[in-house]
Amino acid sequence: MSSSIVHRWCTFRVGDACFAVDSAVVIEVLRDRGLTQVPLAARGVLGLAHLRGRIVPVVDPVEILGVARRPAGPRTHLVMSLGDDWYGLLVDEMLDVIEIPLERIEQPTPAGSRGDVVAGIFAAENRLVHLLDPERMIQVLVRQATHHAGRPGGLHGGDD
């Protein structure tokens, strides 16, 4: 047994690609259920869910991750705790929880990092796992949202 640092990662599929988040941030995995719409929110925001007394905004990561979503099929919300808030991520299919030693994680290419949202890559036996930084993902969405809202008339006459 090596003395290297090993973290557990929850892997899941979005589109054709495989992604993972640190299992430490995962609260729960929920079946796709009715969401309350949030008018004028950024495109990636699907709506609000309600879990154990907390309001959970659910986001769709396809645009940020640059993958094409597979149409239809049952979907899952991966609820994560990020800072003080909980966020849900819409995923196509939950996969295994795997252990990844720190030294096996490779750096993504600048393009592949999608603005630092993909923080690392792990080559598993039969697939490439893109390790996500979910807090960074939310930051990117926040920046989009404020930019969108701040423009005069942006909420109405914007590019949606």
Added chain:
Amino acid sequence: MVTDNREFIDEFLVESTENLDQLDRDLLALEAEPGDPQRLASIFRTVHTIKGNSGFFGFSKLGALAHSGEHLLGRLRDGKLSLDDRVTGTLYTMVDAVRSILHSIEATGTEGDHDYRDLGRLLAAVAAEEAAEKEAADSSVAESQSIAVSKVVESVTVETAPFSSEREASSVEPAVPDSTTQLQPAGLAVNAVLPSVTPAAPSVVAGGSLAESTVRVDVDLLASVLDLVGELVLARNQLRSIDTEDPAVLAVAQRINTVTNALQETAVKTRMQPVDHVFSRFPRTVRDLAVSCGKEVQFSVDGADTELDRTLIESIRDPLTHLIRNAVDHGIESPETRLAAGKTRAGRLSLRAFNESGRVTIEVSDDGGGIDVERVREKAVSRGLATAADAAALPAERVLQFIFEPGFSTAQAVTSVSGRGVGMDVVRTNIEAIGGTVEIHSRSGLGTTVRVHVPLTLAIMPALIVHCAGERFAVPQAAVNELLPVRRTAAGSLIEGLPHAPVMRVRGRLVPLVFLDSFLGLRAETACREDGTVVLVRVDDREFGIVVDGTRSVSGGRGCRDLLEAASLSTIVVKPIGGLLAALGLYTGATVLGDGGVVLIVDLRGLSRIADLPPIEKEVELLSDATPAEAGDRFLVCRTRAGRRIALPLAAVTRLEKYCMAEVQTAGQRRLVRRGDGFTPLHDADAILGEVVLPLPPDATVNLVVVRGDQGEHGIAVETILDVLCAEAPPQVALAVIGVVGTVALAGLATEVLDLTIPGVQSVSA
């Protein structure tokens, strides 16, 4: 075994921090009254306790420092040393040093690398001076003085660095300087002898122990209790909506309702904390700042026992600190300037907190030079915030709002204390983030008042649930004035105006409207123009109507079903929606209704800002069909009880109402009358004019003219309202008549125009 001790160390830190705050207060009080033996004894005890505790934990630096301090205090107590500026300055320095050691312990578990032996020697040196020898200003004393002063200065600039949430241990420790020059912020002269500052009585803190009547409770435990109460409220709501005739069930449901309401009120109170928690540090801050700026400031605190939700208290600390620093640094002039202007040498800075219609208002008020409105106007134009033409047309109140725009500092010099231009917009952002508002009023040459309004609590609030395009939204009930249907009737209540600027006439006022369905993009075009419900809300100085679905649309087109209401009242538990959605500025949170549905809470302020609704001034223009210049020529003519015929400019009048004298309440010096959700101060027109009249019996009615001034709304009580007349010529200014600003010819009669600036309301005397 550091981990075992951690719990005890944490307790030690909490207690010691509280003790240090008390030390600050005691030192300030002692400065005001050097002979007070109780104060001195209290200070001595505090330092002694710190010394003892530090020995227990093995904090040797802290112990040594406390020991030197204790020695100095001992000599004071024994009368062998008298209290002068040098001694107090040194003691303050010791307090700061102790504070920074405590920070270091909190952050790293150790006392840090800083060497406090020089400070220890200074304390010993000061203690060794006999009382009679203090005028022997030998170089070592002068140097230690300037070291003490510069240390105070540096601790001011470092400790209160704006909005630094993380305080690194290293950045707070004062550096013992080799030369004193590097510590002085640009442009400030530090005298060898500390100028005397006359501190006003600081906020009152009872010396008696509260230990027996309070307990310490873990914050997380309290949060759990509140969450559970919230869930109970939801369950109670569900119970209420169940249809049953069973008397046993109804009785129990009623009991549960009563108890839940009481529990909710009590639970919310556990979150409340007096603002003194934040205010208590300010006297020290002001003192240090005044010293470093070379100003003299008389600081008064009022209402420190006003309570506010715990989570909001910390949020106001930084904004208030910034406002206070602004007032001392930029607002209050130097003693020389003040004397030359005929003012008192020491500037007056007052910090006031009070409860007002469901929220807490905090005022920072100075009698300094005020803000030059014209310079702000110019700066706004030069920063591209408004065209020259638009800016010229704006009233002073609106111009001052530009100060809250990012990067907008009109300070002549950027000192290290303030003036970087990052301040006021962050103040507003931080206050608005907790659901509050901030407004600024200023009179050139007379002073500035910044008023911060903060909601009492964010957790649970009454709300109106409305429907819009199949979705539901919550509107805070506190902001709602009334609900009106949109319908064409002979009495009027129709929507007028241009398609992109719809307005509605409400009792003679034109109110701008927002169609919620098209605003939120829920429908391409609003369906509510002919059939909808208008929710009239008031936010800050804006009144507007939000048009949501009417009863017909809600009940699905079956027009005869009036049972289903367009809007329903509900007490909701406010839940945060997370930073991502809060960034939109449209929603302040969300709630879960009794049926489990998630409903967004509309941010009215954000909505009015994004929809770019005009503030109330423009409404007055719309009211009269004349051009703006002529609107100011109309006056409301009244007769006072003393028989004086007076005129009030119609532009300032918002409403006419009638009250029974029994409804007038007294609070301190002021008389108030309850209107809707809030209280409006009441002034007798005769009192303003200096006429003496007998007080009215409780059953008498009074006519109230509600006027809008820069302090908010006031009611002027008159006997009769006579007429609305047009001035035949511009009013002539009258001087030396009490309560009258001029005379105007109305219907052939010279009528006195009442002075609407109410004295005694403007400033708070210390």
